[in-house]
Amino acid sequence: MKIQTELPENYLDLKKAANYTSSWRERLAAVQTLSSYKHEKVIDLLHNRVKADTVFAVQQAAYEALTNFGEDVPQPVRRKFELIKGAEKVFVRVKKSLPADHSFSDFADKLKRTRLDVYDAYEGDQGENFLPWLEAKWQTI
Known part of the structure; x- marks a missing residue:
């Protein structure tokens, strides 16, 4: 290059x-x-x-x-906790906003529609493990 x-x-x-x-x-x-x-x-x-x-x-x-480029820059460190401040509350709010018998797919779709920034950040962070990770998160809320 x-x-x-x-x-x-x-x-x-x-x-x-x-x-x-x-x-x-x-x-x-x-x-x-x-x-x-x-x-x-x-x-x-x-x-x-x-x-x-x-x-x-x-x-x-x-x-x-x-x-x-020859710049002196510290290596980034993968975050271990919330990527976006308040994300846990977002997950809870999205789940509570859905009917009691909603599916994981309903939850994931609503999260993507209402908080694309949160959905996108965690998708990027989790990679191909994103959907299993999000489903586990949904089950524990």
Whole structure:
């Protein structure tokens, strides 16, 4: 991968995508694209993703880009507790808002419709274990 020193023409679009809270996939794709551009604005944005992103894969991609640029940045650490403050309360509220005989699918669908940011962050964090993890969470509420 050739590293360029100017901003990409679509920098503003990439910046918006890198900060889009409802899609960790869009944030990851933007970070991966920006990792080819060693520019002050890109470096600042990547530092922000390492520190503030809720999804470890996005943090890790930003970290790798920064280290490839020669930046001294601490390695991100996977969070062990809530990714999003108050997420446990969100899960409880969504479950309580549904009829008593609702299914897990009903719960997952409503969570995705009403709190896509929470759904997306945990999907990104859990990867292919997301649905079993969410079902276990639903059963314990």
